[in-house]
Amino acid sequence: MSKKIYFSTIHQIIKTGHWITDSVSSELKPFDISEPQYNVLRTLNSQQHQPLTVEQIGKQMIQRSSNVTRIIDKLLGKGLVSRKECPSNRRKMDIMITPEGRNFLRELDVKLAQWHSPLLNKLTDEELQTLTRLIRKLRK
Amino acid sequence: MSKKIYFSTIHQIIKTGHWITDSVSSELKPFDISEPQYNVLRTLNSQQHQPLTVEQIGKQMIQRSSNVTRIIDKLLGKGLVSRKECPSNRRKMDIMITPEGRNFLRELDVKLAQWHSPLLNKLTDEELQTLTRLIRKLRK
DNA sequence: GAACTATTATTGTATATACAAATGTTGTTA
DNA sequence: TAACAACATTTGTATATACAATAATAGTTC
Incomplete structure (x- = not known):
């Protein structure tokens, strides 16, 4: 090579x-929202009405818990998520997206879909699969 | 798609x-050096003994000048680069890698070559070219 | 040449992130 | 149960980066 x-x-x-x-x-x-904040919202939303812990969010985002905590602080300040002690294990925190957060996220997704839209047809499905396969092969 | x-x-x-x-x-x-600092060193080194301005470094690194300034501050503190007013245009700064910087960079490159080494044979040249072509096609 | 504009670098500020340390809770074991 | 270890989150600190504003120099135009 x-x-x-x-x-x-x-x-x-x-x-x-x-x-x-x-x-x-x-x-x-x-x-007025950052990309990491958006990703936390999306992660929470994908859980429907189940809360996630700080650690679980961090795992999904490949992020350290300490930094997830601070992103959640920001989202809390905007009323987009809720944070409360997990009743079964008081070390953990139950983080959930609020109804406002859900509505807000829908707006963001519409806007972002518009950005992605022109890219959607740049490559065929086969080309995308090849691309993914080769990238994965590089890391394996 | x-x-x-x-x-x-x-x-x-x-x-x-x-x-x-x-x-x-x-x-x-x-x-004790960060990846962006390493990239500035590499950029400067590729110019042999010609200085680069803050703006030129930023262009090559796809970075804002303001942030390049701060990275150079760090490298200056370590004696790895020099910064002096450009004589022909006093708005500009002539940034150069020092001999110590050059030696240090050689060490770093040896270490990084070891990291890249196992990846070098994961893909054939043809696969790499396909990968590059498809990624470019996505952005075009 | 004076006034204005453009260029170049820097500083200020907010966010994100890596890493280490601290705090509080739970689990384990002697 | 007391001591210790493990777990989950948070706080502290340093770096990087986006963006806005500032400062200083150079170029332009009247």
């Missing part, structure tokens, strides 16, 4: 990842 | 990008 092509490829991967998250951040900016 | 596959793919891209930069950061940690 040529080193030159290898380094050029991983550079592309890193750059593209940044491009996507930076773009999402820009779309969210008018709503 | 299936939305499900699309979102799974971009998620993979973002995750893999983070995996690479986080791994590089870990390798650099024993040397």
Whole structure:
């Protein structure tokens, strides 16, 4: 494997990842919410009406609990999530998305769908599968 | 194009990008240098003995000048780069890597080459080219 | 050449994140 | 049960980064 092509490829991967998250951040900016805050909301929403602990959120987001705590502090201040002691284990915290959070998230998702929309047809399903397969192979 | 596959793919891209930069950061940690600081050093070194301005470094790193300034502050404190007013245009700053910086960078590169080494043969040249082509196609 | 504009770097501020340390709760074991 | 270990969250601290504002120099135009 040529080193030159290898380094050029991983550079592309890193750059593209940044491009996507930076773009999402820009779309969210008018709503005064950050991309990590949005991801916490989405994670909570995917659980329907079940709470998640700080640790569980961190696992899903590949984030340290300490940092999840601070993101939740921000969301709490906006009334988008609730946090209360877990009754069965008082070390844990039950974090849930509030109805306001759910409504807000719907707005954000509409906006972001518009950003993703033109990308949806850049690659065929087969190409996407190849892309995913090759990236996974690189890490395996 | 299936939305499900699309979102799974971009998620993979973002995750893999983070995996690479986080791994590089870990390798650099024993040397007490951050990944962005390392990237500035590399950028300066690629210019041989020509200085670069703050803006030029920022362009290459896809970084804002304001943040490049602060990274250079750190490198200055370690004696790895020099910063002086550009004689022909006193708004600009001439940033250069010092001999110590160059030696240090060589050490870092050896260490990082060891990290990349096992990845070099995960994909064939052809697969790498396909990967790069598909990622580029997604953004185009 | 004076007034205005553009360029370049820096500083200020808010958010995110890595890592270490601290706090409080639960589980274990002597 | 008392002492200790493990777990879950939070707080502290340093770095990076986005964005806005500032400062200083250079270029432009009247």
